[in-house]
Amino acid sequence: MEKPFPEMKNDLILRAARGEETERVPVWIMRQAGRYLPEFRKVSAEYDFFTICRTPELATKVTIQPIDRYDGLLDAAIIFSDILVVPQALGIEVVMLPGKGPHFPNPIVDPEDMHRRLKEKVDVHEDLQYVFDALTMTRHALNGRVPLIGFAGGPWTLMTYMVEGAEKAKGWIHKYPEESQELLQRITDVIVDYLVGQVRAGAQMLQVFESFGGDLGPDDFDRLSLPYLTQIVERVKYELGSDAVPMTIFAKGSFYALDSLSSIGYDTVSLNWTIDPEDAIEIAQGRVTLQGNLEPSVLLGSDQEIEVETEKMVRRFGSSTRYIANLGHGILPSVRLEAVDVFLRTVHRVGRRSVAE
Ligand code: CP3
Numbered sequence: 001m002e003k004p005f006p007e008m009k010n011d012l013i014l015r016a017a018r019g020e021e022t023e024r025v026p027v028w029i030m031r032q033a034g035r036y037l038p039e040f041r042k043v044s045a046e047y048d049f050f051t052i053c054r055t056p057e058l059a060t061k062v063t064i065q066p067i068d069r070y071d072g073l074l075d076a077a078i079i080f081s082d083i084l085v086v087p088q089a090l091g092i093e094v095v096m097l098p099g100k101g102p103h104f105p106n107p108i109v110d111p112e113d114m115h116r117r118l119k120e121k122v123d124v125h126e127d128l129q130y131v132f133d134a135l136t137m138t139r140h141a142l143n144g145r146v147p148l149i150g151f152a153g154g155p156w157t158l159m160t161y162m163v164e165g166a167e168k169a170k171g172w173i174h175k176y177p178e179e180s181q182e183l184l185q186r187i188t189d190v191i192v193d194y195l196v197g198q199v200r201a202g203a204q205m206l207q208v209f210e211s212f213g214g215d216l217g218p219d220d221f222d223r224l225s226l227p228y229l230t231q232i233v234e235r236v237k238y239e240l241g242s243d244a245v246p247m248t249i250f251a252k253g254s255f256y257a258l259d260s261l262s263s264i265g266y267d268t269v270s271l272n273w274t275i276d277p278e279d280a281i282e283i284a285q286g287r288v289t290l291q292g293n294l295e296p297s298v299l300l301g302s303d304q305e306i307e308v309e310t311e312k313m314v315r316r317f318g319s320s321t322r323y324i325a326n327l328g329h330g331i332l333p334s335v336r337l338e339a340v341d342v343f344l345r346t347v348h349r350v351g352r353r354s355v356a357e
Pocket of ligand 1: 029030031032033034035044049078079080081082083084096097098099100101102151209211252329330
């Protein structure tokens with residue numbers, strides 16, 4: 001018999017994602033476990049990036065670091081991993097160059113190369129079981145303090161990496177339109193199994209990072225991203241039951257797609273800073289919870305500036321909006337530890353709600 005997971009002490013973010021009332025605006029930070037934390041740098045000086053991802057004890061430790069440091073201030077943990085574990089599972093090598101970022105030594109050069117090298121059948125329980133194990137271990141270790149978020153990259157974003165960048169990916173869609181759709185489909189199929197497996201392993205909320213969405217214009221987004229993002233939410237919810245787990249879509253920079261993204265089944269839409277809260281609220285019409293969207297570099301400013309800008313953001317999203325506070329993209333590595341504290345405390349102060357308003 002598997003051990004049951006600990007009872008939740010704080011489920012604010014799950015309720016906010018489902019559109020239920022909350023006594024306070026929940027808050028977390030994209031990329032909250034990572035390079036701005038000295039305790040993370042210590043672990044990453046000792047172990048290679050993907051070794052941390054593949055070792056459940058290390059992934060658990062690093063996932064919980066920000067929860068411990070900002071004790072009581074963060075309303076979610078996000079599992080320590082990377083969107084690029086899916087290309088790895090498909091058979092494409094990825095290395096993480098310290099201080100530089102991901103590198104693909106042998107990107108896919110053309111459709112023939114794709115057909116030759118992409119793994120025909122990916123069994124996520126074979127190739128990505130280590131992520132599931134990390135989720136289960138972390139969920140226990142969190143002891144119900146906050147919900148645990150699982151994630152995957154969006155198909156367009158992963159394709160961009162796998163063929164070596166935006167220019168090549170755009171070349172593909174014009175040179176090989178059919179094979180591009182095939183590649184996107186094959187990536188999507190793995191993502192679906194992967195996200196379902198994450199929930200079965202203990203993830204309580206899921207986020208899809210279509211980080212390169214904004215590289216696509218509206219028409220291309222509708223052809224190359226939206227159909228796959230739709231499949232992902234529909235198939236994951238079909239497998240697990242529609243109420244099993246709230247799902248968030250973050251299509252960075254695709255502000256033009258907010259209306260469609262609000263209508264395909266995701267519970268939450270994460271926004272970057274290129275859209276005004278008022279416009280987002282108007283377009284979303286209460287169909288989804290909005291998440292975001294402080295410009296991450298605000299956290300490089302003074303405590304006072306952080307407080308002013310964060311307060312402005314929370315007030316603009318307003319007390320009647322379905323809302324989760326966050327940055328508009330990942331936290332920058334040079335952010336001061338104190339800056340994070342100021343951001344979180346400001347959301348707690350300004351985001352208090354009288355439930356019966
Ligand atoms: O949020 C978290 O703290 C959980 C862990 C997490 C990482 N990557 C760890 C990481 C998450 C959610 C991701 C997602 C991810 N990875 C995305 C989508 C989010 C986004 O930022 O748009 C993307 C595009 C990647 C690919 C990736 N991985 C890049 C571009 C880089 C290098 C630049 C950077 O932001 O650090 C990584 C490396 C990476 N992934 C690090 C961490 C903690 C830094 C590793 C190091 O240098 O020590």
